[in-house]
Amino acid sequence: MSDSNQAGQEKTTPKKKSKYDFTDDNLPLEINLSWCKACNICIAMCPQQIFEPDRDGRPVQTRPADCTQCTICWVHCPDFCIISTVK
Amino acid sequence: MATTEKQKSDITHKYLRPQKSFPSVWCPGCGNGIVMGAFVRVVDKLGYSKDEVAMVSGIGCTSRLPVYLDFNSLHTTHGRALAFATGVKFGQPKMKVVVITGDGDALAIGGNHFIHACRRNIDITCILINNHTYGMTGGQGSPTTPEDAISTTTPYGNVEKHFDPCDLAMAAGATYVARGTVTHYPQMEKIISAGLEHEGFSLIEIISNCHTYYGRLNRKGDAPAMLEQFKENAITTGKAKKMDEQELVGKYVIGKLHEDNVKSEFCCEYQKLIDHQKG
Numbered sequence: 001m002s003d004s005n006q007a008g009q010e011k012t013t014p015k016k017k018s019k020y021d022f023t024d025d026n027l028p029l030e031i032n033l034s035w036c037k038a039c040n041i042c043i044a045m046c047p048q049q050i051f052e053p054d055r056d057g058r059p060v061q062t063r064p065a066d067c068t069q070c071t072i073c074w075v076h077c078p079d080f081c082i083i084s085t086v087k
Numbered sequence: 088m089a090t091t092e093k094q095k096s097d098i099t100h101k102y103l104r105p106q107k108s109f110p111s112v113w114c115p116g117c118g119n120g121i122v123m124g125a126f127v128r129v130v131d132k133l134g135y136s137k138d139e140v141a142m143v144s145g146i147g148c149t150s151r152l153p154v155y156l157d158f159n160s161l162h163t164t165h166g167r168a169l170a171f172a173t174g175v176k177f178g179q180p181k182m183k184v185v186v187i188t189g190d191g192d193a194l195a196i197g198g199n200h201f202i203h204a205c206r207r208n209i210d211i212t213c214i215l216i217n218n219h220t221y222g223m224t225g226g227q228g229s230p231t232t233p234e235d236a237i238s239t240t241t242p243y244g245n246v247e248k249h250f251d252p253c254d255l256a257m258a259a260g261a262t263y264v265a266r267g268t269v270t271h272y273p274q275m276e277k278i279i280s281a282g283l284e285h286e287g288f289s290l291i292e293i294i295s296n297c298h299t300y301y302g303r304l305n306r307k308g309d310a311p312a313m314l315e316q317f318k319e320n321a322i323t324t325g326k327a328k329k330m331d332e333q334e335l336v337g338k339y340v341i342g343k344l345h346e347d348n349v350k351s352e353f354c355c356e357y358q359k360l361i362d363h364q365k366g
């Protein structure tokens with residue numbers, strides 16, 4: 001797929017996919033739902049609003065592409081549920 | 088090697104006690120968890136080993152905190168955390184002694200120990216998590232409950248004046264005094280770090296949320312709403328100098344309030360006395 005895009009557009013499209021390009025298959029955060037108490041702090045504090053509550057009030061990453069890895073969600077998580085997936 | 092985002096977000100899990108069952112006992116959204124995370128990240132940043140740190144706590148919601156962390160810990164009687172910590176520091180002067188205490192624990196039941204630890208200027212870091220109420224026993228009014236605030240023991244509004252722990256510590260002779268809130272995370276990490284590094288008694292007051300009792304009775308909303316209010320009501324020390332007392336009612340002045348590096352530390356003075364008597 002990347003080969004066909006490269007022709008003529010080398011300046012606009014990067015050759016290698018960035019590790020910060022998140023999609024639904026490549027989620028930015030890993031949420032430990034067994035420790036989550038559904039306090040909604042991550043949902044309320046995220047500046048990009050990537051989370052939405054599910055039926056139990058626990059966060060679901062509905063807009064993963066907007067995540068900027070700003071650290072606000074996991075430093076404010078009182079139960080240490082959120083871990084970044086960026087290696 | 089630069090640490091990745093995954094490693095940075097995973098630091099806290101290295102310091103949790105493996106035999107403890109998680110999630111913790113605290114209510115959903117309790118600020119104690121945020122302070123616990125900040126403390127652990129600071130210890131990791133400063134490079135202290137697990138054996139080097141001793142955590143002492145009394146009774147209360149806040150004092151459950153050392154139970155979850157894999158440091159040397161002492162869970163003591165109500166209000167006496169600073170008294171036990173003085174003993175630990177005296178026996179092991181090289182150890183970093185940290186007292187985690189709540190507002191009721193430090194200022195009501197252990198008020199005397201608090202002012203005398205400040206007076207001695209012993210090298211203890213006291214992290215006082217102030218949630219303006221007695222959370223564990225059911226939302227009774229504590230010494231830091233603001234005037235006119237409702238609690239289960241003051242159902243028509245509090246008529247008492249409240250303590251300012253930072254002013255109290257400064258007057259009693261503590262040499263590092265700072266205040267933060269759970270919302271201002273980077274600043275909180277900074278003051279905890281400075282308090283641990285400081286030689287002498289350091290008081291770190293952290294304004295936290297008790298939305299289960301204080302927030303519910305005073306219609307402050309849930310945990311995210313209370314965190315948002317801390318953001319609105321917090322004022323930095325520089326700004327607060329230009330404001331008069333009337334404007335500062337109900338606001339939290341955050342930042343480093345007092346630092347004194349001249350006053351001698353208690354354990355050092357005692358060692359000097361021992362050396363002098365030995366000749």
